[in-house]
Amino acid sequence: MSNLKITEVALRDGSHAISHQFTVEQVTSITSALNEARVPYIEVTHGDGLGGSSLQYGLSRTDELKLIEAAVGVADFSKISVLLLPGIGTIEDLKVAENLGAKMVRVATHVTEADVSKQHIETAKELGMETVGFLMMSHMAPVEKLVEQAKLMESYGADVVYVTDSAGALLPHEVKERIKALKQELSVEIGFHAHNNLSLAMGNTLAAIEEGATRIDGSVRCLGAGAGNTQTEVLVAVLEKMGIDTGIDLYKMMDLAENIVAPILPQPQEITKNSLTLGFAGVYSSFQVHANRAAKKFNIDSRDILVELGKREVVGGQEDMIIDVAAELAKAKSLV
Amino acid sequence: MSNLKITEVALRDGSHAISHQFTVEQVTSITSALNEARVPYIEVTHGDGLGGSSLQYGLSRTDELKLIEAAVGVADFSKISVLLLPGIGTIEDLKVAENLGAKMVRVATHVTEADVSKQHIETAKELGMETVGFLMMSHMAPVEKLVEQAKLMESYGADVVYVTDSAGALLPHEVKERIKALKQELSVEIGFHAHNNLSLAMGNTLAAIEEGATRIDGSVRCLGAGAGNTQTEVLVAVLEKMGIDTGIDLYKMMDLAENIVAPILPQPQEITKNSLTLGFAGVYSSFQVHANRAAKKFNIDSRDILVELGKREVVGGQEDMIIDVAAELAKAKSLV
Incomplete structure (x- = not known):
């Protein structure tokens, strides 16, 4: 098996795509199938992270703690991850999630505001969680700034730092230069989170892997915000064609995408005028x-x-x- | 303006996606809008080319000659192209299409069977048409074989030779090596036609352009066979971000995709279990x-x-x- 590890984000980023309407039954059946397919990490949280359920960010149909608990309950292989945006979620929220069984947290800040993640990353490490720094809207900072901010997260104790293309605005050569610089300047693992607004989620993901990214996000059936993310079952197929073993069972991923996830999408994900505009404008x-x-x-x-x-x-x-x-x-x- | 020219294939490759049910009204309104957006080439034919309407390949709702005529009638800027697969369509079909106003023909063969295109390419040149050799299932031949076959088409008089990834099975590095070899060995323009079965249509298209391909196919709103092609309006946006001017009006492309093409799709294009399997298996x-x-x-x-x-x-x-x-x-x- 390669050292490439995939995090499935449909139950977090996909929360945006279904207006935060996940039920315990849906999260249980999807997590159970992802666990069966041996996906290493599954993120379960409101689209805007712990504490995101609000009038401003969209009210969740189900308390996310119930969803996290349900996911933990059926995942004996996969580790459950949570997203935390300092300012929306609190350190107290993180402790509760960890207590429910979350093993990884991704502490997310705007690409120029890594400093607000210090306490949260430190607390996550104290709790014994795998801790990821998640630099959102990475296209908005020049490479040097991105490196500086990623180093801050590394210095706080992050085990992994992600280039997060929140608006799906990066082009392959821009992804390459970012990942390359981070690989040179940091010693922690580097991850990449794509959005498909410019139809480049997969192309950018391969560009990131080529430059050494070892942590990759995907959403099954593209169930994510905007035009969705890198489609996980397709990524597993592409990597298998390239001879890169992710440890994930391709056929099981394809089956769960078709039989369990597709039916809950309000409509198939496609690149519309709106999502294209967001990627184009960034x-x-x-x-x-x-x-x-x-x-x-x-x-x-x-x-x-x-x-x-x-x-x-x-x-x-x-x-x-x-x-x-x-x-x-x-x-x-x-x-x- | 750059020397990159886009051919819109929704009214030909997209014929597969709607079971060859295009009407004169649809072709007229789509062509008219594409012409208004200043798309250089628009292909209008049965999905399997001239003469494709049959029990074996699917019966067209409307005689394709009526569709070609309708398209020619409203395109005062765009040139209308037809597809011809020797064995399905005949030289007689080509003459009729040319007589109706088709200005370009793409003569398509399996990647190892370029020799069957000789007469058709020669006739097209005699008719004064812009003539393209279209090597289908290009992933099935090693690079040397592809070059040999492309050279045959060039020797028959083709103005352009295309690498056609019919099954959406190529990976970016495979596209690069193919386009690079053709650019080195041929003196005609090189084109690339992608399918999105592995979510790589856009990534592969950028890889092709990087290596010197100057003719690119796209289908608006991904209206093409399998998981569709490179989504044209998204491609125009991506190229604009890269500073490559295609001469196409981005906003008009986005608007026609949303308002004219999306409503006729039986369902949005997405990568399903079936289309992924085709790309994975090739x-x-x-x-x-x-x-x-x-x-x-x-x-x-x-x-x-x-x-x-x-x-x-x-x-x-x-x-x-x-x-x-x-x-x-x-x-x-x-x-x-």
Whole structure:
């Protein structure tokens, strides 16, 4: 077996795709099948991590602690992982999840804000958990900045640091230069988390593996935010063709994708105008609804707003800027 | 503008995805929108090329000549292309299509059978058409064989030769070595046609462009056989991010994908158990129904049959071998 380890994120990133409506029965049957297929890690949390269930981020149908407990209960091979975004989830939430049996945590911050992960990573290590630093929106930082932030996470004790392409905005050569730099500068394992908004989740994942990434995220049947992630059962097939053994049973993965996961998708994942726009502009999905509203108000194309927000590197929390940008674009248009 | 030219194949490869049910109205509205978006080439033919409408390959709802005529009628910028598989379509069919206004033909053969394209390529050149040699199932030939066959097509007068990954079975490094060898050994333009069965249509397309391919196929909203092709509107966005101008209007492509093409898909394109199996095994989609039947008869997994057929490089016309392979596998299984 190779040293490549896959983390299945359909029960966390996929939470976005089904508006956080997972039931205990769904999580139990999917986890059980993934465990049977010998997937090493399965992440189970609200799409925005521990404590994400809220009016702002979307209310979960089922308390995520019940979902984590259900997953732990049927996974005698797979380790259950949780996601934690400092500021949304707390150290207390992490302790509860660990107590329920979660063995890994991924502490996620914006790519330029690794410093807020210090306490959470340290606590996770004290709890004896496998601890991953997860640098979101990695396309928004130049390589040197990414390396600097990844080193911070390493210094706090992270066992793995991930390049997380939250908006599905990276191109293969950009993935390569990022993974390559991290492999050179860090001594911990490097991971890669893709989104398929530009139809490059698989191509980027292979680029990451080529440069030495050994931890890879996938979502079965593309059940993830935006256009979904690297499709896990397809990744297992591709790696098998390349002679890279993941330890995962390909046929079982294909069967569970078709028979257990596909039926719960509200509709098949595809690359739509919206998801393509997010990848093209490289912005947060939460901006879309605001941009649509502003576009209507100023009678301009919402895509122009999103592209401009991407250029200005606007981040979550700066939603107020959307209306300013729209007003500017409308003014510029009227002057043409 | 770059020298990269895109051919839109939704109205030909996509014919498979909708069981050859295109209407004159659909072809007219899609072609008109693609023309408006300034797509250089639009292919309109039965999925299996001129003359493909038959019990064996699937009966077209509308005579393809009517569809070609309709497309020509609304395309004052885009050139209309037709596909021709010698043996299915005839030189007479080609003359009729040219007379209706088709400006390009792609003469398609199995990757090892370029010699059957001689007359068709020569006739197309005499008719003054832009002529493309289209080497299907390119993953089934080693690089040297592919080069030899491509050279034949070049010697017959082809203006372009395509590497056609009919089963969506190629990996990026395999695409690279193929395009690289053809660029070194031929002086005509090199093209690449992808399928998305392994979620690599876009990754492979970028690999082809990196090695010098200048003719690329795409299908809007992935409307093509199997898991579809490189999604055209996404490709235009990716190339724009890379600074490669295709001359195509991105927003218009996105809008027509969403508003005109998506509504006619019977269901969104995704990578299913079936399409993944074809890409993994590297076999013709027509084998699937036979393999399923044989699997039931011998109580084995149809995927094992397809993978074995791929290993043995079984090609279209050799469907009789499917039952033999199934019997052998069942016997081997009973001996374990």
